Amino acid sequence: MRTLREIPALREALADVRRRGERIALVPTMGNLHDGHLALVAAARERADVVIATIFVNPMQFGPNEDLDAYPRTLEADQAGLEAAGCDLLFAPEVSTVYPRPLEAQTRIAVPEVTEGLCGGSRPGHFDGVTTIVGMLFNLVQPDFACFGEKDYQQLAVIRRMVADLHFPIEIVGVPIVRAEDGLALSSRNGYLSAEQRAVAPRLYQTLGELREALEAGEATGPTLARGYARLQQAGFAPDYLELRAADLGPVTPTTREAVLLAAARLGATRLIDNLTLTLPR
Numbered sequence: 668m669r670t671l672r673e674i675p676a677l678r679e680a681l682a683d684v685r686r687r688g689e690r691i692a693l694v695p696t697m698g699n700l701h702d703g704h705l706a707l708v709a710a711a712r713e714r715a716d717v718v719i720a721t722i723f724v725n726p727m728q729f730g731p732n733e734d735l736d737a738y739p740r741t742l743e744a745d746q747a748g749l750e751a752a753g754c755d756l757l758f759a760p761e762v763s764t765v766y767p768r769p770l771e772a773q774t775r776i777a778v779p780e781v782t783e784g785l786c787g788g789s790r791p792g793h794f795d796g797v798t799t800i801v802g803m804l805f806n807l808v809q810p811d812f813a814c815f816g817e818k819d820y821q822q823l824a825v826i827r828r829m830v831a832d833l834h835f836p837i838e839i840v841g842v843p844i845v846r847a848e849d850g851l852a853l854s855s856r857n858g859y860l861s862a863e864q865r866a867v868a869p870r871l872y873q874t875l876g877e878l879r880e881a882l883e884a885g886e887a888t889g890p891t892l893a894r895g896y897a898r899l900q901q902a903g904f905a906p907d908y909l910e911l912r913a914a915d916l917g918p919v920t921p922t923t924r925e926a927v928l929l930a931a932a933r934l935g936a937t938r939l940i941d942n943l944t945l946t947l948p949r
């Protein structure tokens with residue numbers, strides 16, 4: 668696997684791939700890779716001749732009080748993991764390569780509606796940063812496929828909307844959440860948890876599971892969500908949100924069947940997200 672740090676080198680490598688008429692799949696990440704990321708690489712490998720991963724801790728999607736500086740940067744271990752997973756090319760640019768001008772002067776992509784509320788509510792500006800970098804990567808790589816995890820459910824919906832609105836000729840592949848044995852969704856941020864917090868963390872998934880069971884059995888949404896919120900607080904979480912939405916992230920109406928429970932909650936300074944899809948009864 669080759670690691671490329673500069674845009675001209677990336678363009679050159681991709682020109683060769685295109686001349687050969689090969690299909691390209693892109694896996695954008697922020698690095699510190701775990702089995703969730705490697706599942707994205709596997710999904711990419713299934714579909715394309717050439718798999719390109721990117722590692723870039725994107726400053727534009729972090730709020731002023733978020734963990735941009737603390738975010739784990741583990742390039743060597745990531746390179747080994749990607750190579751073993753069958754990745755062909757890694758693009759890992761510097762911030763100054765991606766954003767040669769100050770961030771305030773940078774052209775942005777802003778997706779309306781689906782970015783409102785949930786993580787868009789608790790992390791203002793976050794999704795503009797995500798769509799700007801992902802749109803830029805789509806332009807640089809021009810992949811046939813791009814793979815994203817369902818753990819970041821709203822992010823996936825936002826990217827699908829951007830691709831539709833801006834007519835990117837790219838198939839977006841959603842990959843199911845990879846979990847630890849105790850149910851905790853794998854995340855680079857799990858590494859911030861103390862042993863005590865790590866023992867509590869699976870309660871987020873367990874609570875979503877209990878709520879799903881209740882909602883699928885026809886229990887009323889309001890009291891069920893209120894109970895879940897209280898459970899999370901009792902376990903030691905400070906929830907940012909716990910919501911039931913239609914699967915397309917629109918509001919739940921009496922005719923909604925395919926729905927999703929979404930939560931973001933802090934354990935100490937660590938913000939965890941998770942979601943479970945469900946089918947509401949008639």
Ligand SMILES: Nc1ncnc2c1ncn2[C@@H]1O[C@H](COP(=O)(O)OP(=O)(O)OP(=O)(O)O)[C@@H](O)[C@H]1O
Binds near residue numbers: 702707818819
């Ligand atoms: N457990 C997981 N299962 C499936 N996909 C995942 C999982 N964790 C992350 N991904 C996906 O990997 C891609 C890169 O995510 P990212 O590098 O932010 O990893 P992360 O572990 O989610 O980190 P963070 O703690 O910053 O959320 C995204 O498409 C994300 O949805």
Ligand SMILES: CC(C)(CO)[C@@H](O)C(=O)[O-]
Binds near residue numbers: 797801
């Ligand atoms: C898609 C992404 C790589 C864009 O920086 C990031 O939001 C992530 O890791 O999910």
Ligand code: BAL
Binds near residue numbers: 728819822
């Ligand atoms: N997994 C989405 C990247 C972020 O939290 O900024």
